[in-house]
Amino acid sequence: MLKMKSMPFAIASVIASGALFATPAFAQQDGQNIQRVVVTGSLISRTDTETTAPVQVLTAADIQKSGKTSVAELLTDLAANGAGTLGTGFAGAFANGATGVSLRGLTVGATLVLIDGHRMASYPLSDDSQRSFVDVSSIPFDAIESIEILKSGASSLYGSDAIAGVVNIKLKKNLTGTRLGAETGNTQHGGGKTHRASFSTGFGDLDTDGYNAYVTAEWRRQGGIKMSDREMFQWDNADWRSRGGNNLTLGVPTSLNGKLTAASVPFLYNPAGTNPAGVANVDNPANYQFLTSDCDFVKYRAGACAVRNTFSYIAPPTENVNVMAGFTKKLAGDWELGLKASMFQRNSINNRGANPLAYNPTTFGGTTSYWNGVLTSGIGRVASTLIPATASFNKLGAAARMYGYVPGVDPTITRDNTSKSTRFAADLKGNAFGWDINAAAGLTKVALDIDYSGYLDRSALYAAINAYGANPNDPNGWNPAGGNSPALVDKISPRFSNHMESKLNYVDVVGSRELMQLGAGPLALAVGAHWHKREQNAPPSEMSRIGRTGNTDAFVIGKETNSAVFAELQATPIKNLELDFSSRYDHYDTYGNSFTPAAKFKWTPSQMIGFRGSYERGFRAPNPAETGNAGSFFTFNVINDPINCKGGKNTNAGSVVTGACAINPTYVQTTGGNLEPEKSNSYNFGIIIEPLKNLNASLDYYNIQVKNQIVTAAGNDPTFFPDFARGPITPVDISNGDGTSHVGLPAAGPILYAKSPYINLGGTKTSGVEADVRYRWNMGEMGTLRAGLSVNHVFSYITEAADGVTYQLAGTHGPSVVGGATGNPKDRAQFTLGWTRGPLDVTGTMNYVSDFSSLDPSVGGTDCASTAGDVGGRNFFQNLVQPGNYCHVASFTTTNLNVQYKLSKNLTLKGSILNLFDRQPPIDVSTYGNAGAQTAYNASLHQAGAIGRFYSLGLNYTF
Structure with missing residues (x-):
């Protein structure tokens, strides 16, 4: 039987073997007039799309055939997407609801996301309250022309944040005709029902009419998936006793909670009650008083008063409304003006706190507020929450603790997020004085409105409880057992809102031209300048600032201005050898200057084989979250x-x-006052082969070293x-x-x-290889077969601590401190196999993630027999010996199937099954993405398994 860990390499062998049956042919130009294009990672237009750096291109057709319904789902499956990725299922994230890409596993802060080659405002809430990123979950399918993923550093051209690579999302430039689309889908196991509708129309031909105008709109709604929808699976089962662990089911008394925990019914407990010989107070039924008849001591101890988790989301409900309009006009001479305006809106409901809100049994220490550098603790402290013996509902005759969940209040801390991304962009291109000119300017903004519920004003709560205890008829009194008026619920659990914004305005100018013939080709030069001003205004909510309900959000208020000049020089000094040199000089008003050069080459000794390599320096400037x-x-x-x-x-x-x-x-x-930018050095070397017609492959080695990383002192120093x-x-x-x-x-x-x-401290060094294979076989009347394989293998992922100690984290759960405990598997792969015959198109996609250790050596997780391995901070095996099999996370493979059939020239039927074989996610006891909910799966790597098999059916009509 083929072992799963060898799957990617087996697939590669199959493709290569099948290719041997094709007729050999050299790669040749067919003599047609091939258009020159600018590929991400270069400023100079070219006809050869195999560049000096590896670039993966996803076309609009690839996106449609993926079977996915959102860009976030699509990019999550990238083989190059590694540790630190931020997915929509990562409920424990500061920026939950948003999605970010982490190329090479260097976190979302080291991957630059561009829209049409230009910067976009970041999400107002930073990942882990620190790392800035562009939320890709709000970008609609139908507006995308292609996605280019540059898998090498690019600070020499694009500046800060491009340490690990660049994701350039290219939106449609022009469109003619009208397209209508509708799609609906559902999961096999409940929840997650999805509906999507789109509309696009455009008119005007650039060549004949001199202009084109279009508008595209999309609506998508996805229902939430709750823990209760998946409770039949082990990874969603909180009772670990049969697996050698603890019972973490809410409302069940165990030794972990001292046999006293909030249950489905509030109860009073007398800690100073009777203690018969051999019976502890906590084991004496006489010391308990349950406030309703739905539970008693016998039921409570038997676990019959447990609380079913019907409130925590595995996948939050979302709704997207997106509109984009474009206008392109040919001007005098060779000049062309393009204008785009877009509004992408995403609404999602997230509940980061996964447990319902409970009464405080003995005291409430108050909330802590941090604002403008001032830390205030103990706000609203309640010195004693004991229910006095004189309280009307206390029948125990002594001061008692009260355990239970607060009835009538939203069961968890809930955030109703509405993120609205707006972008106005103008691009002007033409020719002047022998130079090809591209000028651009843009206004971009992301506004985030959050409605909060499920928080408690505990000082008001206990004042109301005491009022009820003194007089049950007091209209301001709170009955702990429930039945309170909506007005009183709103008083002790106020609902409130917050508005946050992130803005980025930019101006780019690039000029390029061929200077002269040098050796075997032209010497081409591109020079440019960039300016942007960025503002992040994400204050705390008023309730958080005054400490009435505790802290609700990280807050960031800051700005930066960046000015830069850059240049690229490209030459072919001898036949088949392409050299590329680039450099950039940046000035930030927050810290100073950075200079980032790069040198690249591509040598093709024959039409069948080529070699490429590069050396690049990169940087990440301290952002407003770190300096403001x-x-x-x-x-x-x-x-x-x-x-x-x-x-x-x-x-x-x-x-x-x-x-x-x-x-x-x-x-x-x-924040730190004297932070320096993170700096990187990266090396890449690759081989490109095209041994047969329609078969091309590349293998690229990468080595990236990041120094001077900006980290928090706790856990790092x-x-x-x-x-x-x-x-x-x-x-x-x-x-x-x-x-x-x-x-x-x-x-x-x-x-x-x-x-x-x-602080600036330590560094990270990672290396690996990425293989990319593409094959297309024309089988005549049998149709066309196409296959693609992308594999990423991590050789090494080393972090260096302040004392010089290094930790090898490839194939482990680290770095959990800076990467969100998302796991660091050594291998990721994506294999696609498609067949087209006449009106029928069938595409299968297999996504593979290798196994890895659940331990993180960098935070002391080195012993499988102890809870040191549970770096996520959960209590599956607290006070017990953790079984060795839970120190390992198994490999995971999902298969997606997409079928399209043209019913007529204009009408296309589409059907998809995601996670075709209904693979469940492997158990992962260490990730903290869903820690509060006590689920045991990795939402960043294995979310498709938690969702389960998903069916969808849709129609597209064009005219």
Whole structure:
């Protein structure tokens, strides 16, 4: 049987073997007038699309045949997309709802996304509150002409952020005729119902009429998929006892929660109640009072008062409305003016907090607010949340704790995000004084409006509870069991909104010409200048700023201005040898200057084989989130409270039972005043072969080293010791070491937070190879067969810590601190096989992700037998020995099928099945993308498995 890990290489062998049956032929020009084009990664037009750097091109036809319904889904499957990618299923992300690309696994901040070769405003919420990126989920299918993925650094031409490569999304330039499209789809296992409709129309011929005008519009709605829709699968099952772990089902008492946890019905517990011989307080039914008859002590202990997770999304519901208009006009001479205006709007509902909101059993330490460099903690602190013995609903005769979920309030923290991207662009091209001139200017903006629900004003809540306890008829009193008025619910759980914006305005001018004949070809020169002004205005919501409901968002307020000049020189000094030199000088008003040169070559000793290579320097400028008025609250890997968690277990004598062991402490991210840009050096070497007609392949080696990385001190600088701010010491449950506990005063108050600044520290070095094979076979009356294979293999991914210690993270879960714990598999591959005969077109696409370790050595995950491997900070195996099989994430392969049939000249029927074989995602205990929801799959790599088999059917009509 063929092993899955050898799948990509087996596919390559099959293609190569099948090609041997074709008739050999050299690659030849057919004598026709071939149009010169500018390919991403160069400023100089050319006829040969095989450039000195590897560029993958997805045409509009490729996109339509993928079976996908969004650009986000399409780019997520790129073989070159690696660790740190941001997908729509990544519910734990700061920028949840948006999608970013991470080429070479160097995070979304190191991949530059362009629209028509120009910069676009970033998403107002940065990834991990730090990394700027362009949200590709808002770009519509029908507006795209092609997508070019440059898989090498390109700072010498494009400037900052192009360390790992460039994704250039080219929108339609002109369109004639009218096209109508409609599509609907659904998942096999429930949820995710999708509808899509599109309309495009254009008129005017550039050659005959001298102009073209068009408009295209698209609407797409995708229903949400909740955890309850997939609870039949192991990765969505919170009860891990049969797998050697803990039962994490909400509402089930276990040793992890001290047998006291919020259940489906609120209840009171008397911690000072009777304690018969041999029976701990917590095990005595007499110390409990359930506030409704739906649950009692027997049911509670049996797990019959568990809470079904019907509120957390595996895939959030989204709706897109997109409109774009274009106008192109031929002017006098060879000049041409192009104008585009677009509005892409995406709405999504995300619930980053995955658990319902619970009452505080003993105290509430208050919220923490960080704004304008001022940190204020303890806002709205409630010194005691104990229900007094005199309360009308307390029948225990003593002050009691209250456990339960707050009824009537949205079950989780929910964000209704509406992102609106607007772009106005003008492009002018022509010829003057022997130069080909391309000038462009654009105004781009992304506005984000968020409606919040599911937050609590806890000081108001407990004031209302006390009012009800004193007088059940008080209109301002809160009945903990439910039945409260909508007005009172709105008072203790206010709904509020926030508006954020990101703007980027640019001007680009490029001139190119052939200077002279030099050797075997022309010496071509391109020179240009770039200017952009960027503003990010993403303040905290008012409720967050005053600390009434706790922190809701990271905030960024800042701006930058960049001016740059650049040049490219291309020559063919001897036959078949192409040389390319480029350099760029940037000035940023935030830190200073950067100079980034590059040198490339391509040598084709014969028409069957060619070689290419490059050396490039790159940089990433500190962005407003790192240098402006910015801040956020974050957590990363698990630690034990050095004071209150004795010996690393909550069952050891003297340990605080809950909230001290295996915790994710909160850090307050502060900005740095003297940050330098990240800098990179990259090398690429490749082979291009075309041994047979219609068969071409390339194999490229890459080596990228990034230094001076901008990281947060916590978890990166070993000399950084957090100065934890703690709350007041209050009575808590303390373990006796024998399975029982007592109420007492701990040695220190609970950890509230610690500050962590941005610093320049350490680096990353990654290397690997990427193979790309394309074959087309004309079988005569049997039709045309086409095949394509793209494979990325990572040789090495090394991070360097401040003390000089390096960690090899290829094939592991690292780097979880800067990459979102998205996993770092060594191999990714995409294989497409298509067949066209007459009106029928069938395309199959196989996407493969190799296996990898669930450990991250860079944060101490080196031992499979301990919870050190659970870098995601979840409690699957807390206080237990983690089985070795959960230190490994299995490989994952999905297959998509797309069929198109032309019913007539104008009407096309389309049907697709995504995840044809309904492959479920492999278990991953370490990713924290859905940590709060306690799902055990990797949403960045294996989201297609969580969605399951998806069917769609559509029609397109053109006239």
